[in-house]
Amino acid sequence: MTDKPSPSSADLAARMLAAYHRGDIAAVLALGEPIATLDDVDETALLLLGAAQQSSQRLHEAMATFRRLVQRKPAAAEYWNNLAVVARQLGDADAAEDALRRAVALAPQEAQIHYNLGLLYAEQQRWMQAREALLDAVALVPAFIDARLQAAHACYACGDHRGEQEMLQGAADWPPQPAEQALLLATMLSAQGEQATAFRVIEQAVLPADESARIMRWRIAALRASMHERSNQLDLAEAELARVPLHEVDAALSQSPALATAAWQAHAAVAAQRADTEHAASLYRRMLELSDGPDTRATAAFGLAGVMNKQGRHKEAWLAAQTAHAAQWDIASALAPELTVEGSQPLAMAGQRVSHVEFDRWTTLHAPRNADSPVFVVGFPRSGTTLLEQMLDAHPDFRSMDERDFVYELIHRMQAAGQSYPQDLGRLAQDEAEQLRSLYLDMSRRVVPDLGQRRLVDKNPLNMLCLPMIARLFPEARIVMCLRHPCDVLLSCYMLPFRAPPFMVLCSSLKRLAEGYVQAFEQWYHHVEVFAPRVLEWRYESVVSRFDEHVARLGQFLEIADAAPMASFAEHARAKGYISTPSYAQVTQGIHARAVNRWHAYREHFEPVLPILRPMLERLGYEA
Template identity: 65%
Template sequence: MSEHAPIPSSELVASIVTAFNHGDMARVLALGEPVAERPDTDDLVLLLLGFARQSAGRFDDSANLFRRLTEHQPAIPEYWNNLGIVARQAGDLATAEHALATAASLAPGQAETLYNLGLLYAQQQRWLLARETQLRAVELAPAFIEARLQAAHACHYCGDQRGAEVTLEGAADWPPQPADQALILASMLSSQGDQDAAFRALEQAVLPRGPDREMLELRMAALRASMYERNNQLEPAQAELSHLPLSLLDTLPAEQRELHHSTLQVHASIAARLGQLDQAAAHYTRLLDAAGESNVLANAAFGLAATRNKQGRREETWQALQQAHAWQVEFAKDFVPELLAAGSQPLDMVNHRVGRLEFDRWAPLKAPSAQQSPVFVVGFPRSGTTLLEQMLDAHPDFRSMDERAFVFELTKRMQLAGQSYPADLATLTQGNTAQLRDIYAGMVQRVAPDLGERRLIDKNPLNMLCLPMIARLYPEARIILCLRHPCDVLLSCFMQPFRSPPFMVLCSSLQRLAEGYVQAFEQWFHHVEVFAPRVLEWRYESVVDRFDDHVARLGQFLDVADAAPMTRFAEHARAKGFISTPSYAQVTEGIHRKAVNRWHAYREHFEPVLPILRPMLERLGYEA
């Protein structure tokens, strides 16, 4: 630049301000650039010129100006915040983190700075920090939609589904969002079962003009296809795929890796659903070869394993499963590193027990009748709980709410109130139990507002570990324990891409799974002896062999006059659409024996863990 550029005058500053206020960034640049390097340039000129450079995509040049402002006025948090934003856009993440952390320390009550810091942590794949930071921003500014959305996204990524639900409460009524945010919102709403709101978020998305528009439209098509498949609507899913031909993948720019992955994933999922197993395997293999984040690779490997299993290619199935679990452990170590240590306990609730003497100290309290209580469907995951849930939900007297951890949430509420679970169940008063039931009812109301007079079905397999809480709040409740051959259960768990990091670790080897299974049932049987709850054992193999007999028995247990509607569960599940568990496709197929004794094909892998399982096999009446 010229050494003779004029000293910035008040008239020049006013002209730059006017141009900026009119959105004329070209004029801001034209007026400001000639004086930008002068040491005596007004800070306001540097600030507005920095914004203009940012608007023009000159992020490094913009960062230089904001850096000068932090040197001139190091106590102004806004300058640090601006530097952090453009440094992140420029890819200088170290500078961005320092700048945003400085801004947050100077203004700890400023939600926007925390929001920007949270975005940076997410970009760095530091999801626990992203979650914590965005939740702090939401706490400071509950109406800050962008922070709530990003907080929910981070919670979901960390396996904190309850946190995601809380931060997205009321999101169905949010105004239309920019397309990139609408994609996150729709994905979150879909994972929570609110499909109408998810599709509406995409329909209302505000698309930009210019070259980014086409890529965003393609990403929305990929998400819609995935959502349709997840809702057992294969024809609309295939229609969306027409916008995403495989030939598209060769034309995508390198920065569209997420679109590349999502397109391959949905092509593979739908091919598998249509029985096109060779095509599905090819898509999953191509996805694995494309590399990517550990969770993406894990999901692809699980998909490949399921496909190879259907093809009867056992060795390749097991190889894919080993890969999948290695990537899941890689993913989980960032969230639960303590669980990777030898002797750690992923199922921490198994350590919570109430003995006979403790139970004897429980004061008798008034409680709801069986008809006023939820019906609890429990059992180790992959034991047939989703099948039973859909059977019950098909009956007009019942209403399920999909899988929710509300009972577990009540144990956390006790701890937040300074009470120890389960020890302090003994000291709860009538008012305390009524308050906990009200909290539970409030959570249910948000996800099942149409419950009305119907009886609630609370299906969560691992509620089997929360029997003390159920016994305290709903001692008259009917509980159905789903059973299936333990080896079939373990194989099914081993083949599933669970989202919970602790459960990822639990399922990382058959030995850990077998130990967890035995520990869960040891705790269950201990509590059954203590509380003597009203329990019906629902054994999968027997139900498959004598379905009508067991449906009648189920109706009698639940005091239902006509259990016939339960037999039409497959039709009901197809009409229902979204089912959150991995069984969402299987339960639409009706009763069959395909899931019985699947583990025999992999018996050599089970031989080392049979000694761990044998005592429980005998107790449950199964043979090895």
């Protein structure tokens, strides 16, 4: 091999480059193939030949050409990246990963290489690795929109809500996306409550130029239907579904399983809301039969469990829920294997406590008065927090912001600054506390820019585990603790999907749920004794049976002159549209007793965990 190519080789490379720029791929191939195996071929000529072979879908030949390049110049990250792209196209994931890892080591500053590695991991559903690689790409080039979109998807798959939101900041200003990416982006924005932006994204989607555009239009209509159903706009959802008739979906099944999954799910959700449970069940069963991964299987099985429960077919409902949890266990095992080992603690925050002695050492800080503090609505998930939130939001003096993890973000910021939580809360200086409060209010105002003079309602059930932070920053705040029979709470949690891996694990069995429930309330009552916060216990069963009385009691607690508007919460929820929690449909139906003692139909499954729950049942005043 010669170190310097001959003039004829350099001339050949120049001719190939000119042909490549003209888009004359056939000429590039004709010029390059006769000299492909020669030792003194110009590297540029080999690179152009490989690109032309790849463009012509002659992938095995392109693979061989790029292998020659990395052998000749193993320190060139670009060549390893090219080799990886072709290997990925050929389905050789191991070769692609090896090449990309070499490229990253050689050029760690190249965002495109990190991006390609992230895409490879995403294709394999290795979401934690995909998230890391894609976040690295964004860190290098923050304006890399494709990387931000795919990083947001990886965060979404990992249950990293904070990371997903950060990656999607400014998405409303992104240029129109190709249809596949637009569907993904709109799905994530919709789940964050950004409905208007989500609809605009799919309106502007760039459709493919070939026959697949027809199927893509159906997929877009199915997503629009799901978004309308999720906002309780059933007439609009049905209008969209009229564009996606099921017989057309069935005919296109071999072409697009993704269409079938989206269409069946949308049709099933609307049918369930319309009380057409037989039709909904048949569609969820079809989804289960077709499911190609644990996400689809879990979605279908949870949907089927809900429909079977509505029909009173409790054994089938329980079996469907078990199928769903088995699928979610597979997801959690891949994303957070440490949570699936025996003795793990999914609710890690439940172990954080401040003692009486530690609280006694807290320095005194100036803090907002009650009228200038948020109202915190807390409780174990599925205890009626969404119902109460909508009641408060229906009152003109209050404004809720749906479910946000802003208090957890404050804890994260403390820890990122090198402070321990909750140990260092007592040592916060006045300016540090003010910074945390300002951060909290800034995040809140981005969600509710029209807050004005209304009081903020922060409804996040598991803020009950963050009482030390609330007590430090907003010691005068009113807190409403939502209570419901623990067995009804656990059953509801077991029958519904959660995206965060810790909650997937926590809800995977009644035993884990019962243990987590007791741990959460033991910590809560410990901190109530330590901090003596202003708390109203809001008991679901009592509210159902004596609604007006409890509305008046809530008004007195919050010092509201006229609590009457809260009684119109169902109408308010219907008008509001998107509600992020699983009870988005129930809160539009008004007060009813159907959810009281629902666990009795599943009592045989609860008998083994009643001993775990009994001390808390007695403390809360419930009977087993």
